[in-house]
Amino acid sequence: MALEQLSDVVQRCQALPDDSYTSEDHDVFSIAGQTCIEDGNSAQVLSIILDEKNQDLVRCMGWNLLPALIKVLLRKEDKHLHHCLAILNHLLETCRPKELLIGLLEQLEQDDAVTIAESIHLLLNPLQKVLLCLGSRKASSLSMTLSSVLDQVAKLPLPQTKDQEEDDVFSLCRCCTDLIVFIRPFVHEVRQHLLNSREQSENTDKTEGKQDKENELRTELLKFCMKSLSHPLLEVQLKDPDTLLVSPLRDFATEILNTLSDIGESLASLVHQPLLKRKQLPGFLEEEVRYPKESLASLTHLVFVHHLAADTFPSVFNPVFSLRCNMEHICFLLSRMEETRIQKGLELYEKSLVRVVDGSLPAELLEIKTFLTVPQNLVKVMTICSRHDLRIKSLKVFQLNIDKFDTEAKYNFFQYMLKISGHSGVEGYIIKNIKNQIDVTLQPGNSNTWFEGAHLLPLLRKVLILPDGPETDLLQYLDRVMESLNLLRYLVIRDKVTENQTGIWTELYKIEDMFMKPLRVGLNMSRAHYEKELQNTMEAKKSKAKEEPMLSVSVGDEKLPNMTSESQIQALHSALHTFDMIESVLVRIEELIDVKENL
């Protein structure tokens, strides 16, 4: 039936000039033609399409057959593939590019991941053919195409492990590879134009109109690269050649970097972009839109952590300068919540620091905002991030950062962190570092003005103090208090009263007032309080009186069970042990002071 209808309309239109086809003609052709194809009559449709007499008709209406055609092709039934492909090819050669483009792009939108991947694989080649027919008008169409394709790719699940990448069940890797093949002729065109325009740079610009078009094309490719750097590249963990010898994702990343170079975007300029004051290019996009921060951060990570495109990246830059530039990217990555971003931020930070000699970063760097913001971000990761490995890594990088500062910078950094960290564990960690620095300074040949003498005392005063005086919650501030005690004990042992290199002996009376005495008081109060609590709890347990607790705690919508009496008692014992521990160090210090002062 459909075949007859098709033949009819075709016959009728053979006689008419193409501008007098009615909309009814269009509709009949479209519906009948598509029905034939779906019914399996593609051979007949092919012969109609190929018929010399029908070429005008095909040029006008042929593109309407695309939906059915592609549906059948995606079904991959061998029987009809051959004919359908032939129809498709003929349409691509005959119909108007703009119309074909619309028809093809519509077919990219599919419902499920598998079909999305298949349609991308099927359609990229035809789309390329069509775009290449558009000549100098292709930029905006390329823009539409790339935008649609990337939107579809974003719907595909990402391989996380090496095995998943190898299996590529959802064909993401294949899509990436296809994309690279797709853009190749356009990249080539831009590259050729750049080479030619450079050679002709002396001549007057008669081809200005053409240059604008080429710039548009270049801009679209730049947009594509920037988008790809964000997704999928920032989301996936690339595997190194040792882990996975052939990695389509790594190849994709490399090709994106190469493409950027080919279209005249220097990788070094992109990496250093936050620090360079770029001239506002008379282009189509503003700086921040043109070079999204996230994409640049992703690029920097690829270059510095995975060493991709290493042969195009100059090896003459000062490692400290590279660190300064990278800090901007690191800051961006570490201030995000997604663990993928945080992990890449940490990796980039580590790689950038490792290239710098220990103790070489000067104090002036701390005047740069990122050098203060990034450690704060690290503290957040260390204390709040739900992934254990990231918490560990951020602490490692935090220490690495400290090790790279010179003495004055360390001093300033410690002061700053003590002031702003707001976390007892971090403060304790800093205090331990201070102790280590003092230890290094007291060794022969390492004398400096920061960790002994005049400068040390202000720092010590910030350390050897109880945050809330005698009312300080010793359990909450345990880390900090213990490290402070350890530091004090160290100083009292290490520094001879007669030498007083650290100034501790002249300062001691103040420390006793501000730290040791309040601590004594605090310990006594805390111990009394917890002993009473323990007594109460044990009595309550004995009498089996179940007191309804006044508070409940929920985590993620689940109410936690109330602590059993046993757990409560355990906790209280543990607290009392802690106070014993603190006291033992305090007593030891007092003994040492006694002994030394009486020598």
Next chain:
Amino acid sequence: MSSGATVAAARTASAVFALLTLHHEGSTELKMAAAPVREWSDEQLKSDDLPKKDIIKFIQDNAAHSFLNDHKLLGNIKNVAKTAKKEQLIIAYNQLFESKRFKGTEPVEEVTEQVKAVKIEEKPKEVKTEVVDEGPPKFTKSVLKKGDKTNFPKKGDTVSCWYTGTLEDGTVFDTNIPTAAKKKKQAKPLSFKVGMGRVIRGWDEALLTMSKGETARLEIDPEWAYGKKGVPESKIPPNAKLIFEVELVAVD
């Protein structure tokens, strides 16, 4: 660090030696020369037109070291002017002519005092990490093609260059010069702001000595290149001396 201290010590030693020699040669002349003459009358001294500094300078130039010491007139003129009142200076000035404790009247002590004085002034006031005189530059340059000898980059200028970097064994670790094999890549000269610590020190220092159009061969010691760390990803081993052929194409 140590080279700086050594240089400072050397300076001190040579200054002392020079002083000793000068003094030894000059002492007889000085004794025989006429004693200094009063430049100003009491009225002139008291006048506001006569700045303290001038009086101090005169006394410092002509008085014996021990005299200056006694009257607290040793040291930098500016500092002395801050602490000394005009009245004190007038008194000192008059005392000088009364006691005749001019320069050269106490030779032996003089030398010792002056040696001490020299030493004190030579001591650096602040311990800075950057020592001005670090010793010889850690690179060598041989000019392969002369530049225009007019356009030399200054610190902060943007320079553009073509370059090839090799290790001592000849391995090329980096270049931005397009070759037949590398036609694939878009080639542009490397542009950066010179003298700002953006590149390795050897480059910063060397490029400031080059003029536009010059091609030079630079041999850079590791201390001014990538030092102990090297750059493993770029095939630069630790403690590597780097050799660059650089052509300075543009200076902005």
